[in-house]
Amino acid sequence: xxxxxxxxxxxxxxxxxxxxxxxxxxxxxxxxxxxxxxxxxxxxxxxxxxxxxxxxxxxxxxxxxxxxxxxxxxxxxxxxxxxxxxxxxxxxxxxxxxxxxxxxxxxxxxxxxxxxxxxxxxxxxxxxxxxxxxxxxxxxxxxxxxxxxxxxxxxxxxxxxxxxxxxxxxxxxxxxxxxxxxxxxxxxxxxxxxxxxxxxxxxxxxxxxxxxxxxxxxxxxxxxxxxxxxxxxxxxxxxxxxxxxxxxxxxxxxxxxxxxxxxxxxxxxxxxxxxxxxxxxxxxxxxxxxxxxxxxxxxxxxxxxxxxxxxxxxxxxxxxxxxxxxxxxxxxxxxxxxxxxxxxxxxxxxxxxxxxxxxxxxxxxxxxxxxxxxxxxxxxxxxxxxx
Amino acid sequence: xxxxxxxxxxxxxxxxxxxxxxxxxxxxxxxxxxxxxxxxxxxxxxxxxxxxxxxxxxxxxxxxxxxxxxxxxxxxxxxxxxxxxxxxxxxxxxxxxxxxxxxxxxxxxxxxxxxxxxxxxxxxxxxxxxxxxxxxxxxxxxxxxxxxxxxxxxxxxxxxxxxxxxxxxxxxxxxxxxxxxxxxxxxxxxxxxxxxxxxxxxxxxxxxxxxxxxxxxxxxxxxxxxxxxxxxxxxxxxxxxxxxxxxxxxxxxxxxxxxxxxxxxxxxxxxxxxxxxxxxxxxxxxxxxxxxxxxxxxxxxxxxxxxxxxxxxxxxxxxxxxxxxxxxxxxxxxxxxxxxxxxxxxxxxxxxxxxxxxxxxxxxxxxxxxxxxxxxxxxxxxxxxxxxxxxxxxxxxxxxxxxxxxxxxxxxxxxxxxxxxxxxxxxxxxxxxxxxxxxxxxxxxxxxxxxxxxxxxxxxxxxxxxxxxxxxxxxxxxxxxxxxxxxxxxxxxxxxxxxxxxxxxxxxxxxxx
Numbered sequence: 001x002x003x004x005x006x007x008x009x010x011x012x013x014x015x016x017x018x019x020x021x022x023x024x025x026x027x028x029x030x031x032x033x034x035x036x037x038x039x040x041x042x043x044x045x046x047x048x049x050x051x052x053x054x055x056x057x058x059x060x061x062x063x064x065x066x067x068x069x070x071x072x073x074x075x076x077x078x079x080x081x082x083x084x085x086x087x088x089x090x091x092x093x094x095x096x097x098x099x100x101x102x103x104x105x106x107x108x109x110x111x112x113x114x115x116x117x118x119x120x121x122x123x124x125x126x127x128x129x130x131x132x133x134x135x136x137x138x139x140x141x142x143x144x145x146x147x148x149x150x151x152x153x154x155x156x157x158x159x160x161x162x163x164x165x166x167x168x169x170x171x172x173x174x175x176x177x178x179x180x181x182x183x184x185x186x187x188x189x190x191x192x193x194x195x196x197x198x199x200x201x202x203x204x205x206x207x208x209x210x211x212x213x214x215x216x217x218x219x220x221x222x223x224x225x226x227x228x229x230x231x232x233x234x235x236x237x238x239x240x241x242x243x244x245x246x247x248x249x250x251x252x253x254x255x256x257x258x259x260x261x262x263x264x265x266x267x268x269x270x271x272x273x274x275x276x277x278x279x280x281x282x283x284x285x286x287x288x289x290x291x292x293x294x295x296x297x298x299x300x301x302x303x304x305x306x307x308x309x310x311x312x313x314x315x316x317x318x319x320x321x322x323x324x325x326x327x328x329x330x331x332x333x334x335x336x337x338x339x340x341x342x343x344x345x346x347x348x349x350x351x352x353x354x355x356x357x358x359x360x361x362x363x364x365x366x367x368x369x370x371x372x373x374x375x376x377x378x379x380x381x382x383x384x385x386x387x
Numbered sequence: 388x389x390x391x392x393x394x395x396x397x398x399x400x401x402x403x404x405x406x407x408x409x410x411x412x413x414x415x416x417x418x419x420x421x422x423x424x425x426x427x428x429x430x431x432x433x434x435x436x437x438x439x440x441x442x443x444x445x446x447x448x449x450x451x452x453x454x455x456x457x458x459x460x461x462x463x464x465x466x467x468x469x470x471x472x473x474x475x476x477x478x479x480x481x482x483x484x485x486x487x488x489x490x491x492x493x494x495x496x497x498x499x500x501x502x503x504x505x506x507x508x509x510x511x512x513x514x515x516x517x518x519x520x521x522x523x524x525x526x527x528x529x530x531x532x533x534x535x536x537x538x539x540x541x542x543x544x545x546x547x548x549x550x551x552x553x554x555x556x557x558x559x560x561x562x563x564x565x566x567x568x569x570x571x572x573x574x575x576x577x578x579x580x581x582x583x584x585x586x587x588x589x590x591x592x593x594x595x596x597x598x599x600x601x602x603x604x605x606x607x608x609x610x611x612x613x614x615x616x617x618x619x620x621x622x623x624x625x626x627x628x629x630x631x632x633x634x635x636x637x638x639x640x641x642x643x644x645x646x647x648x649x650x651x652x653x654x655x656x657x658x659x660x661x662x663x664x665x666x667x668x669x670x671x672x673x674x675x676x677x678x679x680x681x682x683x684x685x686x687x688x689x690x691x692x693x694x695x696x697x698x699x700x701x702x703x704x705x706x707x708x709x710x711x712x713x714x715x716x717x718x719x720x721x722x723x724x725x726x727x728x729x730x731x732x733x734x735x736x737x738x739x740x741x742x743x744x745x746x747x748x749x750x751x752x753x754x755x756x757x758x759x760x761x762x763x764x765x766x767x768x769x770x771x772x773x774x775x776x777x778x779x780x781x782x783x784x785x786x787x788x789x790x791x792x793x794x795x796x797x798x799x800x801x802x803x804x805x806x807x808x809x810x811x812x813x814x815x816x817x818x819x820x821x822x823x824x825x826x827x828x829x830x831x832x833x834x835x836x837x838x839x840x841x842x843x844x845x846x847x848x849x850x851x852x853x854x855x856x857x858x859x860x861x862x863x864x865x866x867x868x869x870x871x872x873x874x875x876x877x878x879x880x881x882x883x884x885x886x887x888x889x890x891x892x893x894x895x896x897x898x899x900x
Contacts, residue, residue, distance in 0.1 A: 196768075196769055199769070200769055200772050200773070202772075254765055254766055254768070255761075255764050255765050255766060256757045256758070256761050256764045256765075256766060257764065259750065259753075259754070259757060259766060260754075260757070262743075262746065262750075263743050263746065263750070263754055266743035266744070266745045266746050267739075267740075267742065267743040267744065267745075269739060269740045270739075270740055270741055270742055270743050270754075271743065271754070272701070272722065273698075273701060273722060273732070273734060273740055273741070274722075274754045274755040274808065275699075275722045275723045275725075275726040275755050276754070277721075277723060333743065333745050333746070334745060
């Protein structure tokens with residue numbers, strides 16, 4: 001059996017990140033006199049970060065493949081602008097617009113992916129060009145002004161909450177129920193993994209650690225559900241995020257395509273000579289990013305209730321930073337979905353906490369830069385030590 | 388002894404969990420070529436890294452005396468300052484700089500930071516002359532072959548006023564002629580009083596040039612043999628290295644050869660960059676069931692290019708020709724199709740093309756055949772664990788667990804992982820490109836055993852190797868390649884090293900069955 005210290009050593013990155021997140025949350029909770037964890041602020045925190053997390057999922061795949069996408073902020077803007085123009089100026093049904101927008105996102109991803117994968121132009125250059133072009137198209141589409149407002153249904157994508165099927169009298173029972181179901185599900189999954197590992201004679205974590213981990217996780221889920229339930233319940237966008245995170249975590253760790261992406265990022269030639277169609281795979285990685293960026297664009301537009309020329313400005317940096325803070329390697333082949341999500345939350349909590357404290361946008365950027373550097377330093381330090 | 392230039396006393400070096408060197412003593416006399424041999428992981432490179440200061444003083448126990456003075460090197464610049472220069476297996480030249488720029492990198496002929504190009508160039512010309520390399524000092528490294536690059540490395544060492552030259556596997560990637568030239572050079576240096584330490588797996592070379600041979604095994608000095616006093620045979624050295632007699636370097640095998648299973652006809656391939664240069668010309672080869680077919684030839688004869696072009700056009704352009712399996716024409720135009728048609732190619736460069744080094748052993752083994760362990764695109768991890776554990780046991784891969792990173796395995800074990808990957812893809816025809824390069828005698832034997840097992844299961848194996856004894860020892864039939872053409876074919880029992888060399892070196896084509 002593994003001792004606790006070797007366990008920690010082997011997973012120092014994951015636990016380190018989580019500890020950092022908790023520490024930052026506690027810090028702001030104290031500094032803001034408890035505002036951070038208030039249900040209304042917690043809801044806000046989720047809404048504010050939903051688009052960064054959405055895009056971090058796609059960006060992680062691109063970074064793991066060994067590339068980068070600088071254009072996502074501009075794609076957010078151009079898709080939001082297109083959706084706005086179609087809904088407001090052309091009066092197209094918003095459901096149709098959502099479908100069109102996601103297709104346009106895929107097309108943008110395909111365009112950039114074609115240049116990177118098939119024409120072999122470095123993604124830094126292709127997406128830098130995209131960064132400029134799509135921002136320009138946004139301004140052209142909107143003729144330099146904001147377009148809005150949107151119908152209720154569209155707005156609900158990001159600012160709606162799931163309905164309560166029970167009459168909880170100010171307490172959202174459905175939310176609490178989902179929390180309970182989620183907890184049970186997580187415990188069941190972990191137990192299954194553990195059993196499987198034991199069956200094949202692999203080392204497992206000590207039982208007390210298993211209990212402690214699941215107790216902690218359950219407690220966190222329950223507290224979070226309780227806080228959300230005592231406000232308006234779970235936001236729609238959070239459900240969307242849950243589904244996306246679960247799907248991408250599963251895809252990266254359990255499927256053939258996930259395995260191939262990591263192999264491609266780790267050694268593209270070896271992957272190619274093992275029969276992986278790396279060109280096509282890389283192409284689809286960009287298509288995927290385009291769709292997720294389009295989705296993020298819709299969420300942003302729905303949240304602001306208008307399409308603005310500077311939507312998503314600088315967002316690519318938060319997304320990329322989230323991946324690197326979450327342990328992705330700039331040279332490819334390394335990085336986890338959960339890491340990127342935690343990284344995105346860390347940035348989100350920093351943004352939110354500092355805003356509540358009244359720290360200006362100037363110093364917020366300085367702090368975020370320092371956190372990014374420290375996180376990567378932590379990686380490099382650990383890597384050197386383990387060698 | 389006054390003529391001892393280097394003495395390392397009781398060197399012990401610990402790594403977390405392993406004793407890499409255990410009380411090793413090693414000394415080199417003035418003006419001798421001292422060979423250092425041993426299996427992979429015996430501690431040769433570690434010992435040289437201690438000597439050159441890559442592992443600085445304080446990270447090991449023991450003492451180093453160079454020219455009678457005790458040395459405590461903190462880094463490689465300090466050891467170079469006293470005239471100790473190490474040339475690593477992987478060359479450390481900058482590809483897009485010229486020879487002259489590389490020679491004086493870190494040692495520039497400059498005044499106040501401004502480079503004196505005239506002096507640099509003329510000095511370079513002089514040094515190139517000394518190593519017998521006829522190249523302009525302005526040639527870019529990337530435009531030179533590996534053999535010439537190796538000479539540039541040596542010239543670089545000379546530029547540093549070397550007294551003791553350490554060469555780590557200098558001929559591993561050189562062909563016979565270039566190897567010959569390099570060894571000649573070492574003998575010349577000896578005349579001029581420059582001592583050398585030669586680390587090599589090629590025992591014939593060691594035998595040819597070494598004055599003394601020190602054998603390391605499991606981090607300890609086994610013995611030092613004096614070649615000037617006694618006549619040391621290769622078998623004698625091998626006995627010291629493996630600690631047992633290796634009367635059979637190649638495991639015996641009963642050939643049971645069946646019908647032709649794979650055939651390539653009129654195969655033509657052009658160079659991917661220089662489109663008018665042909666790298667394979669009208670190649671016809673066939674492989675029978677249960678047969679090991681050797682592909683002999685010099686480096687650059689086009690063997691790897693041919694193999695890779697057959698393996699799903701992984702190399703070359705304008706490829707023409709037909710491939711047949713069991714008499715039926717098959718489509719092998721992509722790697723994916725080649726694999727599903729039962730063809731596998733294990734590369735000569737396992738680090739760059741064979742493995743995803745930063746991933747686990749198990750992920751590497753299953754990479755080429757993920758379908759086998761997945762249902763509807765979802766990987767069945769318990770099953771993956773089970774099959775990869777089987778391969779670990781069957782091929783005797785030494786790793787702490789199948790979840791260890793490929794990066795941390797020794798060369799021989801990495802090679803076994805590459806082989807496992809292709810065995811797991813269950814091919815009918817397996818092309819092995821230099822499968823034993825840079826790995827030790829014991830691991831080589833194991834790989835030959837694996838080849839034997841494969842053919843006994845009825846598969847066909849193509850073995851590309853630059854070591855003729857290996858080709859002759861393992862194969863049933865041998866093709867000889869030169870300039871992208873098949874210039875000879877013979878059954879292995881009719882072949883001899885001399886005969887194959889004649890085909891390789893003869894200028895006109897000899898057609899003989």
